[in-house]
Amino acid sequence: MGKDKKILLYRIDEQAKNVIFVVTEDNESVWGRTSEDAYSVISFDDVFRDITEFRSNFLDYEQLTDELIGAINGRGAVFREILERFDDNRLKSFNFFTRYYSDTLRDVFTEARADIDKAGAFFNTRALKKSTEYVNDVFNHIREVMRDDWNFDFNSESDMKAFRLSFDKIIIRGNDRNDIYTVADTALVNFFYDFSFAIHKMKLYVCKCKYCGKVFLGKKNAVACEAENCQATYQREVKNAKRRKRENGTYKVYSTRLSNYIGQQKTKLSAEVLDDPALVEKYDQQRKVFTKHMQDKLDEYEAENRLPDEELSAFYEKMKQDVMSFVYALEAEAE
Ligand SMILES: [Zn+2]
Incomplete structure (x- = not known):
């Protein structure tokens, strides 16, 4: 052979x-x-x-x-x-x-x-x-x-x-x-x-x-x-997820701002209110209600993948007004 x-x-x-x-x-x-x-x-x-x-x-x-x-x-x-x-x-x-x-x-x-x-x-x-x-x-x-x-x-x-x-x-x-x-x-x-x-x-x-x-x-x-197509789709998804996360950040701005706003109003309360523990307690409780209300709205936006728009801004302004109405009512109560 x-x-x-x-x-x-x-x-x-x-x-x-x-x-x-x-x-x-x-x-x-x-x-x-x-x-x-x-x-x-x-x-x-x-x-x-x-x-x-x-x-x-x-x-x-x-x-x-x-x-x-x-x-x-x-x-x-x-x-x-x-x-x-x-x-x-x-x-x-x-x-x-x-x-x-x-x-x-x-x-x-x-x-x-x-x-x-x-x-x-x-x-x-x-x-x-x-x-x-x-x-x-x-x-x-x-x-x-x-x-x-x-x-x-x-x-x-x-x-x-x-x-x-x-x-x-x-x-x-x-x-x-x-x-x-x-x-x-x-x-x-x-x-x-x-x-x-x-x-x-x-x-x-x-x-x-x-x-x-x-x-x-x-x-x-x-x-x-490792196929090119799969990697491309995967990278796109990762990028989208990152963007969504960033957008979540833009939602969060609203709740942070509102929370800060309520905090500022508290420092401006009259001595009569601030000296009354029951009224201070009432204020702090209401602060939670407002922030929760704002957060619910933001969750709604996020779930729908809806970016912040005029309607959200209007909602935020309305929340600020509600805070002020509450402050006036509280002041009236203290008198
Ligand atoms: Zn694949």
């Missing part, structure tokens, strides 16, 4: 919030000069969405793959027909995981098929069985990984498990480069663990965008994803 097995390398860039994947051969001599198009840089959000999508459509993928596995030692024409559908599914997909698993499994399947053809020619049932079993094992492992929610518990909320895992690292250093990649296992288990570790360490959470409905990884309780 001569050609080296394909492997997938990955590096998680926490600062840029993306993952660099490299498809290469299992051969040291090629790693330093891998061509640009072998690299895929995928944002955390897209990786997360692709995982979620792949897992939620896994039943369909599983069915197609099982069909192919079922035909692995059957008639050549049948196997080729299913393989064609399998390839079609891969070509039509934009999902990183559909593509990766399909490419990996395709190599496994076609290699096994070649072995089976050879074994069949020599009626070697033992070799035939071995190849079929191997194909099954590879896919069963992927199946198990996909089905286990624990592998995708990015926010570490599930029960604790501790275990040992081994994997290879690839170092590319020199000529201004210093890169460390991890060699992904076929089922991508170590990648899912590393990805989850990065998400947890960066305190990112699975959030749902309130504008486009997509899930994304964001700060706790974040409401908008």
